[in-house]
Amino acid sequence: MTNTASTPATRSLAALEARLKQDLELLELPAKPWVPSRTHHDAPVRDVVVIGAGMCGLAATAKLVLTGIDNVVAYDAASAGLEGPWVTFARMETLRSPKSLHGPALGLPQLTFRAWFTAQWGNEAWQALDKIPKNQWMDYLVWYRNVLNLPVRNNVRMTRIEAVDDLIAIDLEGAETGRVLTRHLVLATGRSGLGGFAIPDFLQGIDRAYWAHSADEIDFAALKGKRVAVIGAGASSMDNAATALEAGAGSVDMLIRRKAMPRINKMTGIGSQGVVHGMHQLPDAWKWKFVDYTASTQTPPPRSSTLRVSRHPNARFFLDCGIKAVTQEEDLLIHTTQGDMRYDYLIAATGFTNTFTGRPEFASLAPHIRSWADGRYTPEMGPARTAMLEAPDLGPAFEFRERTPGACPMLSRIHCFNDAAMLTHGKVSGDIPAVSAGADRLVRGITASLFAGDVATHFASLIAYDVPELQGDEWTDSTPLLKQENAL
Numbered sequence: 001m002t003n004t005a006s007t008p009a010t011r012s013l014a015a016l017e018a019r020l021k022q023d024l025e026l027l028e029l030p031a032k033p034w035v036p037s038r039t040h041h042d043a044p045v046r047d048v049v050v051i052g053a054g055m056c057g058l059a060a061t062a063k064l065v066l067t068g069i070d071n072v073v074a075y076d077a078a079s080a081g082l083e084g085p086w087v088t089f090a091r092m093e094t095l096r097s098p099k100s101l102h103g104p105a106l107g108l109p110q111l112t113f114r115a116w117f118t119a120q121w122g123n124e125a126w127q128a129l130d131k132i133p134k135n136q137w138m139d140y141l142v143w144y145r146n147v148l149n150l151p152v153r154n155n156v157r158m159t160r161i162e163a164v165d166d167l168i169a170i171d172l173e174g175a176e177t178g179r180v181l182t183r184h185l186v187l188a189t190g191r192s193g194l195g196g197f198a199i200p201d202f203l204q205g206i207d208r209a210y211w212a213h214s215a216d217e218i219d220f221a222a223l224k225g226k227r228v229a230v231i232g233a234g235a236s237s238m239d240n241a242a243t244a245l246e247a248g249a250g251s252v253d254m255l256i257r258r259k260a261m262p263r264i265n266k267m268t269g270i271g272s273q274g275v276v277h278g279m280h281q282l283p284d285a286w287k288w289k290f291v292d293y294t295a296s297t298q299t300p301p302p303r304s305s306t307l308r309v310s311r312h313p314n315a316r317f318f319l320d321c322g323i324k325a326v327t328q329e330e331d332l333l334i335h336t337t338q339g340d341m342r343y344d345y346l347i348a349a350t351g352f353t354n355t356f357t358g359r360p361e362f363a364s365l366a367p368h369i370r371s372w373a374d375g376r377y378t379p380e381m382g383p384a385r386t387a388m389l390e391a392p393d394l395g396p397a398f399e400f401r402e403r404t405p406g407a408c409p410m411l412s413r414i415h416c417f418n419d420a421a422m423l424t425h426g427k428v429s430g431d432i433p434a435v436s437a438g439a440d441r442l443v444r445g446i447t448a449s450l451f452a453g454d455v456a457t458h459f460a461s462l463i464a465y466d467v468p469e470l471q472g473d474e475w476t477d478s479t480p481l482l483k484q485e486n487a488l
């Protein structure tokens, strides 16, 4: 349990934690452990290792533990409390999502952000709260992890994945080193999924002193008085532009390729339990249609983030302003469809890519991972978008599939529980709204696989089980009487 200091807020938090404990007891959670333990040449074997202890990794780990799969551990390269984007490169003031979302609460009311918030600051403060400040969301995730006592190890980076017989070996660096064996591996590695930052070609070869990706660590104080360009019209472009302006940038220009700002948040608009549970069951052509349409209409930046930029007189918005080339001189000369422009610094809010080839930890898997380009996509589904073609073609429990059957069988036990799963599974492993549904789907699949993998042991347990429920003194056998009666 967290927060033992005796203030009214922490006393209420303690009361919430007590209610949560009672709810878990009422629901018989965590379920009793049921997976037979395994070793490999005397080395211990984990049932599941989760890589990443951001929101998805925490939800997955919690669901595993609650399901009685307790031989599990989550590793995160970041320090405790710094996982994910929230207090590192997320530069918005608040979440975009409405405050009422139950996010990773896994159906437990006392585990929601709202319960955590009102326990400490009360209902009035809840009513007054507009959107959740991003740092407070991180505080909530830290509490979530602590109150459930989740087995998370920080400052540990997974660097390599290899098959060892029917197991998966992962190599670790940092606070824990060496090799860990596991039966299942969950990659809860975040927005960049299996790839990294999407960097436009025109920035290749330009000195990093002149530009950054929006998710890089950026020294905004050094931009004081400087001419800054920000590429993109999404949430991150606004958040980075606003941060630069607030840090005293001389001017900030938003260079936006589109002729008009996207204004309607389409997928959020049709959000429902139907979308959450139905999308992944749809025929592939329908999945493609939804994702393609959303990609073409694009998600607008939040109104508050846009106003946070436009309220500065030294912010300018240039639409229909595609970048043709960038030349590095004593400053940056940017050749755009609207003419040439000069800047001291450029921030590329160009998002993330899911090409698995760039990350060393996935190098052994990358050539074997089947993507939508490997036959799942057919031209009649709609236009061929590279980012969608590169999406992994996943099975029902987020497991990878092999490009060539038999070439890398461990892929069927490696689960892609991150943003890259969206085309196959819908938005259940990247954003806040449906992460509990995603964790549930993931853990049902792992549960079935672990059970099937140990079926002989479970059957042997069935045979060996000999605790009588009836003692033998509850009835008498009337057959002899019947025989006597028949004999008369």
Ligand SMILES: Cc1cc2nc3c(=O)[nH]c(=O)nc-3n(C[C@H](O)[C@H](O)[C@H](O)COP(=O)(O)OP(=O)(O)OC[C@H]3O[C@@H](n4cnc5c(N)ncnc54)[C@H](O)[C@@H]3O)c2cc1C
Pocket: 051, 052, 053, 054, 055, 056, 057, 058, 075, 076, 077, 078, 082, 083, 084, 085, 086, 089, 090, 091, 094, 095, 096, 097, 156, 157, 158, 159, 188, 189, 190, 191, 236, 361, 417, 418, 419, 429, 430, 431, 432, 433
């Ligand atoms: C700036 C920003 C704002 C967002 N705002 C919202 C919002 O308002 N509402 C919403 O619904 N969604 C939002 N999202 C989307 C989504 O909710 C977040 O990206 C969220 O962090 C996803 O959680 P995650 O667990 O998948 O990834 P992350 O939180 O990014 O966690 C992934 C973790 O994996 C670790 N990791 C990666 N590779 C390794 C490795 N090899 N070894 C060990 N650890 C590793 C990382 O250190 C990281 O902590 C936002 C995303 C961003 C980027």
